[in-house]
Amino acid sequence: MADCGSNIQENDKVPGRVDDILYQPCIKEIMCQPCLSKDTKTVAGTFCSTCNEFQCIDCSGVHNVLDIFISHKLLNANVAHAIRCDQHQKVLDYFCEDEKKLCCSTCAIVDHSKCHSVVEVEKVAGKMTSPSSSLKEILQEAKENAEDIERHIITSKDQLAQNVQEIQAKIRETREEFMRIFDKLEASIVERAKSLQKETLCYLEKKQSQNEKHLANVKAYLETIHSIYQNGIPTQTFIAEQKIKNEVHVLCRNFNEECQNLQMVTIFLDLDEQLNLPPQSFTDYIPGQLTLKYNERKNVNAENKVMTLTVDSSIDLKKEWDDFKQPFYSGIDFLPDGRLVAVDYNNKKLIVYNEKFVKLGSCQLSYYPLSVVAVSEDEVAITSGSEYIIDFIRISKANKIRRNRKCIVTTKYDSICLKDNSQFVVGTIDYQIPVEIISSAGEPYVSNINFPIKAYCADTSACTYIKSSDKVVLTDIYKHTTYIYDTKTNTRVVVRDGQINEPCGVAISPSDTILVCSNGTDCIVELSQTGQVLSSYQLDMEYPYRVCVSHDKSFIVVANACRGNMKIQKFKISL
Template identity: 60%
Template sequence: MADSGSKIGEDDEVPGRVMENLCQPCLSKDKETVADKFCSTCNEFQCNDCSNVHNVLAILKNHKLMSVKEADVASFSFKMKALDLCDQHQHSFEFFCEDEKKLCCSKCAIVNHRKCHSVVEIEKIAGKITSQISTLGEKLKEAKQSAESIARHIRSSKDQLAQDIKEIQEEVRRMRDEVMRMFDDLEDSVVKRAKTLRKETSTNLTKKQTQNEKHLADVTSYLETIERIFKNGTPVQKYIAEQKMESNVNALYKTIKEECQNLEKVNISFQFDETLKLPPLPITEYVPGQLLLKSIRQGDVYSVNMVMKLTPVSSIDLKKTGDDIDEPFYTGIDFLPDGRLVAVDNRNKKCLVYNEKLEKVGSYQLSYRPFSVVVVSEEEVAITNGDGYNIEFLHVSKCNEISSSRTCEVKTKYYSICLKDDRQFVVGTIDEPRPVRIVSLTGEEHDFSINFPNKSYPIDTSDCTYIKSSDKVVITSTDEHTVFIYDIKTNERVVVKDDQIQEPRGAAVGPSDTILVCSMKTNSIVQITKTCQILSSYKIDMEYPFKVCVSRDKSFLVVANSYIGNRKMQKFKIST
């Protein structure tokens, strides 16, 4: 288990520190570090680590570095960038008109504010009035986050447009190929039928041909007989032949004439129905579909992806007590529908129940080391077995009594588990090329229809969750400092990698289907939008946050950590 590690240093924030005394490169990374140096060339306050770059890059070696204490007024005045000058007269501000709430230079005070009742010197009031600079700084930070969100959204939208065009092209080609397959089938069918008709017609024509050849032979024979008798026969012979042959010749003549009049020219053709006849113009003139451009208002985008706020509700230390053989280590937690919490203790082989105040109200001894737990219904939970190939179902009553109800045998060893729907789980595998699989509530196992990279996750290096509304699987990779989001419908993968995500572990689905990930090394919970953008990061008062779960109504969040000697479980109220 990930229960080892060294303590992360104390928070560097110092009460009362002003912005000019903080390292500005660090601030751009959302990190507050005391400034040790001031570079008049860079026009920045810097900490020792950031200022050391001047000794590395030749282009920076001529920059003028000085200690913060040596930074003179001229440097600061230069940093003001004319903020201290009157726009109208270009004189330094010396007065403040309390009546009109305006800064004044000496000329302004005389010309524009001589009738005002209270025009005071700035030097006399500057130190007496509570400074609002920190509030302005917070507003600017929030504005910066919003602007960055807009930039990310625009980049994402452009990428999506490119992807949409690709999908349109693929759809048209797919339809074309489908139509071609249909016409190939049509060709085979029509040609087959045409050949059958040709065979039947040819048979009839052959019969007629045979009969006609017989008639032709009879005609030829009769002509030869008549010619011989006409040349060599006696009058008596001619008379007899004439009487004898007259009826036969007349019958043959009649038959041949009738057949000649009834001759038919046979041909085979194929004609499309009216619905399939194409016009004599390019198909682009009659596009069989519509090209749609759908636009969502910016306000709608950000109303869906609201930055959540966490307010501490309760916290408990997980200490060894009673019959525990080791310090508790909660590798799985989940909310019951009524707000109670169920947890599994990997070290002490237990399943426990906590009330809304994080007071332990129930406990059940297991025969194996549990890995993870998921609530199946109002009074049933499922637990993955760390020692065997099965998933155990426990009954948790309203009175906090826990009992085993059934066990499903499986062929793969699973770590994390969450609900896919009311009949199936999404489960994270251990040392398998398929990092996630689907298991039914009766133990039937099958795979997602997506292409996973050829990578397996050893024990304690990954976690998974599932977003039901968008049919997406989320996988954290602790070693790669990465969160992978797989879209089941499109078979696409998005890689979320950022300095705010360091050794990600537990994952859960939060408000507006945002993804909440435990970043162990930064001691924070990172919020990722369903469009795969980092929305925010929350520092929490525990080291190595390991597992996270969210209540059914998305109003509460619980986190448990993995740090030896200082294990905790904390509950937060979620607001937006």
Template identity: 55%
Template structure:
């Protein structure tokens, strides 16, 4: 029987409305003609014109044609007959099992329900039905409405999805335009920065060039003088000239050798940050990268040695004493101007003084846990402890007393001198990694585009190179040492397998950078241009703090290794 869904126009909700079925052959020709007949052999509804073909063609004369109404009646009768038959045995339903609420044929009643207590004939209970069949129709209508609602929701979702995809394309195009505008601004900004950097670099190069020309003129003049004396002078004159000019020649040679060591090849580049932020941040507030300037020593000056060597001098174990609460942990160390050493014990809240043989000669109890220390002058030092910087006095006889306490608004950790009136101080849990603090506690920022990164306590340390106005920052977790040029806002990033968990940093000979590396138990020497000059493994687990004497001849390092904390002193040879 043909599916009555083949273009049938109907509305069962309006009484008396007759179903209207279209001729299927006409529909294939895009014509809507009401069907009058149904051919069960063709399984098609047909109009009179199309059904007359059966009379014209002999092969179709045996097809059975009935009216549309008869076809519907036969369809309903077929459907009703299917309702009356048991699916399992194809027998008519005669019984109803009240225990299991199931219709049963005679076989079902005997085979499947013989143990049930109430199996009754349908004829006896048919008149007692409490729920009319119209109730089922209502349920079906509700189900139909729900299904149509689901269909509408799915169509709406599909339409919304298509619209969302269109909106994404529009947004991407907008982002592309914004990024292009940002790069136009970026190019202008970098050009201005590069021009400033170029002028600064050329100014420094010109100074060195002028100085070298003076040295060259001095050498030329000395050579002419020596040649004239050897050609025309008497033995007495030659002897006097030799001794008189020796110091001048030695000074010239030293100056030229120093210039020779500093020979560098300048290279400028721009390095993008790993994460690129998009507008609405203006380019004046955020530059997605760093302008880098790197100097490489020329290949023809490889014989110039800027490396140092370390020779162990003495070492002591840092053991718990009777007046200690816990095992000592030295979080900061520095040399006094006369060669004595000051250290701060974070766990026991102490400031200690050691003589040149690393013998403890003075101690002072602090009110807070100290984090780092720096010597300010012959008898003054500063100690950081979070939101305060305390200034202490250390006498020649090793007595320590508090001078004043500066309350600050930023949490500070590492500390070093910038000049006679200011510190360079590393932060923790703050948006700026490094700041400037005066000796009176006044705070302000560098004019440098530092990354907006907050370091945890002991996650970073800083130091300062006065001769070049460079700030050095260690990044413990990322295994990186940053060198920032304050004048030009350029940055050198040092990342190497020899740098693993860099902790404390100090300035060594030739203003090179010395960094404690915890994971490699070593001290790495780095040039200001980012070259690894040397690496020294030391007999110490997990070195963390380092300091260098004023004349760059001595180095002291401490560690943080539970049960085996030590302090070692080395002689620096160049």
């Protein structure tokens, strides 16, 4: 059983989701200068341009009492700070039109002496017809996004609590079936669910705390902009906008990205179909799996990098003179040079095609082949449904085919894909573990993924591997389900969607999304690594069965499993 709660803090990023570290602007706290001269730190609220000092409320109060100070001009401290040079603490009197930067008299001499157009701010500001409100509108949008994030986090926390209660109710519904062992079993599952909830709440509260800080910064900027528009002269307005414009744009862009990738965290219980309790204490075993799932919120404005497919070529598979039956391609894959290799289960054959589906060569096999994967420039590995072997066959550039070696294995394998140069990820047949990682010599490795105990017959499941994120994908044709296992955190995402019916073959797209053959809907469904359905491609064939992607990421090929109308189609990929 995959207990997904133990590693959330260790790796709490979800692949495919934008990192939760937003841009953090700094609203500087300005100290009262008269108070500093008395070794006291007090936040300044105003700036007297005559005294040339930042002052707190108490120190500036003298301007309202003595007539001698009546002519002094007071500004909001943030406004005054905004129109001064951060480096030299002088008023920003100049604007470099070449570099689009504000500068004080020192900056103009030292940093912009070679620029062609350094003009006084008064001349530039004088050309402004009215203060721009775009920054205020952008900040208002950022404020709304921040508030949206806040509401979403609160909803997610409520949802977590609700999920734990639903899990508890689900267990109680099954109480009679488990009889006397169920009471202790319930306590065990709920304890783990609450542990997941506690760890996930820490993660959400961290995001909530960050969002509150960002929201405070947005409000501070809004107050500054509002004060400038209300009290500032055109030069001050122009200077303030120029100073904070870039920071505001970066802040808003990051808020927008965060909003587009909000996810609802849920916990649910997926019970195993067969409850085979081991001899150890039953409190150490849960007949199911607690799964922590991040459901990406769909946003109509989000730009998902999905594919478009265009038919490149297609052929119908007909029975040839040396065939016993109509061809059925149970496995397909590309060689690195673009040639396509297919294995025909019905006729025990391996066939090689060029890019236009012109047959280049074939050879007879002594067993029923199930799946094929390109291992190198000129070698493929084939699994068998009738023998305990993995067959390695060489295909030369001249399309001469010869057997290289046979690897004897202890389990029959269906689907096969490369994990790295020395390991395969394989789907098992009639074995209690549905997926294994094996060496090129056929030796199984101990995986850190706790797959559920379930045996699949041939043609009822397929698997593949995502190298960039170290994830294993598994389909279940009868449960209409696709599982995405994260080997780093030992968690899984369960994908059930109306667009996926009888999922068969799977492959990884050029953008590392998941392509699933939906046998029951005659389409290819594209999934994100977090389980979101990104798109669906209706095919001009019935019962798509296998899919593969070319090494240059330009094409995919789909083979079907339709009696009487067998075909393979090649599609051009566009992103």
